[in-house]
Amino acid sequence: MAPRITLEDVSKAAGVSRSTASLVLRGSSRIPESTAEKVREAMHELGYVYNRQAANLRQSRTMTIGLIVTEIINPYFAELAMAVDQITHDAGYTIFIGYSRDLQERQHEIVASMIERQVDGLLILPALDTDPDRLRKQVNAANVPIVLLARHFTGFDYVGSDNVKGAGILGDHLAALGSKTVAFLGGRLAPSFIEREKGLRTSLEERGVQLWSTEELRSTVSPEGGAAALGRLFDQGSLPDAVVAYSDIVAQGVYDEMRRRGLEPGRDIAVASFDDTRIAAGQVPPMTSVAGFPQQVGTKGTEMLLTRLADGNADIPAQLALIEPQLKIRSSTATWRPRS
Amino acid sequence: MAPRITLEDVSKAAGVSRSTASLVLRGSSRIPESTAEKVREAMHELGYVYNRQAANLRQSRTMTIGLIVTEIINPYFAELAMAVDQITHDAGYTIFIGYSRDLQERQHEIVASMIERQVDGLLILPALDTDPDRLRKQVNAANVPIVLLARHFTGFDYVGSDNVKGAGILGDHLAALGSKTVAFLGGRLAPSFIEREKGLRTSLEERGVQLWSTEELRSTVSPEGGAAALGRLFDQGSLPDAVVAYSDIVAQGVYDEMRRRGLEPGRDIAVASFDDTRIAAGQVPPMTSVAGFPQQVGTKGTEMLLTRLADGNADIPAQLALIEPQLKIRSSTATWRPRS
DNA sequence: CTGAAAGCGCTTACAG
DNA sequence: CTGAAAGCGCTTACAG
Numbered sequence: 284m285a286p287r288i289t290l291e292d293v294s295k296a297a298g299v300s301r302s303t304a305s306l307v308l309r310g311s312s313r314i315p316e317s318t319a320e321k322v323r324e325a326m327h328e329l330g331y332v333y334n335r336q337a338a339n340l341r342q343s344r345t346m347t348i349g350l351i352v353t354e355i356i357n358p359y360f361a362e363l364a365m366a367v368d369q370i371t372h373d374a375g376y377t378i379f380i381g382y383s384r385d386l387q388e389r390q391h392e393i394v395a396s397m398i399e400r401q402v403d404g405l406l407i408l409p410a411l412d413t414d415p416d417r418l419r420k421q422v423n424a425a426n427v428p429i430v431l432l433a434r435h436f437t438g439f440d441y442v443g444s445d446n447v448k449g450a451g452i453l454g455d456h457l458a459a460l461g462s463k464t465v466a467f468l469g470g471r472l473a474p475s476f477i478e479r480e481k482g483l484r485t486s487l488e489e490r491g492v493q494l495w496s497t498e499e500l501r502s503t504v505s506p507e508g509g510a511a512a513l514g515r516l517f518d519q520g521s522l523p524d525a526v527v528a529y530s531d532i533v534a535q536g537v538y539d540e541m542r543r544r545g546l547e548p549g550r551d552i553a554v555a556s557f558d559d560t561r562i563a564a565g566q567v568p569p570m571t572s573v574a575g576f577p578q579q580v581g582t583k584g585t586e587m588l589l590t591r592l593a594d595g596n597a598d599i600p601a602q603l604a605l606i607e608p609q610l611k612i613r614s615s616t617a618t619w620r621p622r623s
Numbered sequence: 624m625a626p627r628i629t630l631e632d633v634s635k636a637a638g639v640s641r642s643t644a645s646l647v648l649r650g651s652s653r654i655p656e657s658t659a660e661k662v663r664e665a666m667h668e669l670g671y672v673y674n675r676q677a678a679n680l681r682q683s684r685t686m687t688i689g690l691i692v693t694e695i696i697n698p699y700f701a702e703l704a705m706a707v708d709q710i711t712h713d714a715g716y717t718i719f720i721g722y723s724r725d726l727q728e729r730q731h732e733i734v735a736s737m738i739e740r741q742v743d744g745l746l747i748l749p750a751l752d753t754d755p756d757r758l759r760k761q762v763n764a765a766n767v768p769i770v771l772l773a774r775h776f777t778g779f780d781y782v783g784s785d786n787v788k789g790a791g792i793l794g795d796h797l798a799a800l801g802s803k804t805v806a807f808l809g810g811r812l813a814p815s816f817i818e819r820e821k822g823l824r825t826s827l828e829e830r831g832v833q834l835w836s837t838e839e840l841r842s843t844v845s846p847e848g849g850a851a852a853l854g855r856l857f858d859q860g861s862l863p864d865a866v867v868a869y870s871d872i873v874a875q876g877v878y879d880e881m882r883r884r885g886l887e888p889g890r891d892i893a894v895a896s897f898d899d900t901r902i903a904a905g906q907v908p909p910m911t912s913v914a915g916f917p918q919q920v921g922t923k924g925t926e927m928l929l930t931r932l933a934d935g936n937a938d939i940p941a942q943l944a945l946i947e948p949q950l951k952i953r954s955s956t957a958t959w960r961p962r963s
Numbered sequence: 964c965t966g967a968a969a970g971c972g973c974t975t976a977c978a979g
Numbered sequence: 980c981t982g983a984a985a986g987c988g989c990t991t992a993c994a995g
Contacts (some may be wrong), residue, residue, distance in 0.1 A: 287988090289987095289988055289989085290988070290989065291988080291989095299965075299966090300965060300966045300967080301966085301967095301988095301989085301990095302965070302966060302967085302990080302991080303964090303965055303966075305989070305990060305991090306965090306990090308989095309990085313964065313965090314964075314965085315964070318964085318965085330764050332738060332739065332764065332765050333739050333989095334739070334741065334987095334988055334989070335739040335740050335741075335989090336676055336679050336680060336685070336740060336741045336987095336988085336989090337680055337971090337987070337988035337989040337990090338988080338989050338990070339676050339971090339989085340676060340677055340680060340970090340971040340972065340973085340987090340988080340989070340990090341970075341971050341988090341989055341990045341991075342971090342989090342990070342991095345676070347740065350720075354705060355695050355701045355704065355705060356698055356701050356702060356705070356901075358696060358698075361695045361696050361701055362696060364695065365694060365695060365696070365722055368720070368721065368722050372721070372729075372732075372733070377719055377721070377733075377736045377737065377740060378719065378720055378721075379717055379718065379719055379720070380690075380708070380718055380719070380720035381708065381712070381717070381718075382705055382708050389712075392712075393712075393717075396717045397717065398672060399672065399673050399674070399675040400675050400676060400685075400687065400717060401674065401675075401676045424670050424672065425672050506901075506905065535905055538907075542907075561696075561846075562905075565846065565875055565902075567878075567882075567907050627972090629971095629972055629973085630972065630973065631972080631973095639981075639982090640981060640982045640983075641972095641973085641974095641982085641983095642974080642975080642981070642982060642983085643980090643981055643982075645973070645974060645975090646974090646981090648973095649974085653980070653981090654980075654981085655980070658980085658981085673973095674971095674972055674973070675973090676971095676972085676973090677971070677972035677973040677974090677987090678972080678973050678974070679973085679987090680971090680972080680973070680974090680986090680987040680988065680989085681972090681973055681974045681975075681986075681987050682973090682974070682987090
């Protein structure tokens, strides 16, 4: 194995001191172009590769940030992760990734390993069972700034879509169509679940529409979960005018289960959902969904973190930013008419 | 900002030397339990956090690997990435992620920044326009092992699914159904594209079935691309018995475009695809697809890299591993019958 | 404008 | 069993 080329080697070859070589590397204007050129040539000739880790030891920042999401099979999370990558890459950062798989313990391990590796900051889409105090303690001990994405726990910087508002708009839409009963299906006690249910409830109750949202209707965030939840609803003999799924993924199962029972989405029952991933527009019939703009959440969240990282912004209090949702109306609700 | 606690602080508090504290940290058996206990207590009390970066400078490995994929909106890539995370995490590694967005230049930048950060190895799902020699030179200069995933360029370690074989099985199936003409739609000159076309061609020609696969039928890997490609085919007045899409994502557009033209997938034309992501089973009617098992590709690829990283395995020649594909037959082909 | 020196926080032979 | 010392590859005041 060839011994690694260091700045020392470069400076010798160029006939200058190590300090000078370092200054050139960092683009200092104190070095005349003629000297700089010599150094650059030597680097090129020797095949020098910068060792940022060594530099990190002296400097206070590593130009590395950590991103932890629960998973990325869900396209909402995937888009969010790619948006984060876009901004951080352009700003010269490289990102560590970790998937918590919605397990607090794993999330904790990942945070620890990223802190050991001296990340400048952390972007986390937190696991559902996150213990906020434990997380806070962990990052405070290491003094690393953190911004939460898509799932809110109080006391942290946070960027997510405005679920309450989005759900409210959806509720208004369903009420305007003439539905008298709406079932909210799937999802668990995530912050976003609570927000969506709240927005729906407020809008619907105000308009005299019944919201069904019992414990029995909860499910995992998967097509299977959505199908099972709808199955339980039907089995107790209830037939709502509209079904709102916790998310597009859950809604996929809703479509399937309806058809298994001989019901057609958009004709017999109005169906709507949240996230507006590709899944929604790709359904047959196309499905109404509340867009949450994961790219915007990722972008805004990253910007918030980068601002924290800038000098002097460490002590500002916890910030919140909510992304404006948008209702995408498609035939799964638009073509539905009340049974008369 | 509180000054960072170092091993020096810990050793002082515990009344031992820095070397001893370090040895305890690394779990050396040379230190008696009584001393070790004192040191651990001091660490805990002071809230010591290990600085792995400093350690890296002395040791030769960073327990960090780099994963570069083109994107993760495609669920095939997302599953692959999560499989890599699973194995590496369990082995104590943390991963840097980068999305090349299928741009060679960006891929090059990402590789450079990961190398600067001293990754122990690299796992890459390469951009389509990758220049293999350039990539090879870049990683060789830094002496970092690399394994390619899902897209093969010769001379590199590689793990991917056996596209030729998978396409062959699919071709056999379509021929057995009685189709006389098969159009291969979407995709571009990716290695996997070439492999799929080749497998299809071999199987089909052997059975006297015509394969249509002209330049005009190429498209981006997106529903829109698939729809447009099918549109071009129809516009030239051709109506095949079966359509094989380059991937599930392309097939989505094929379904849409057929319906726009008043044709029903699985009844008027048999439709099949590759990857067997959630999309395939979720279509109406469910779509036949060749499963490529991204988890297995990710898992196997990571194991291959980890083996390379182990002492003494740096010099073995380039290795190849192909994951066995599997044809998932669903109604989009199963219910189709030749026009008689 | 450039060089000698100290230091970032660890680990690792080497003594004792 | 434990400590003093050198060193990993950089950067950064500080002289000159």
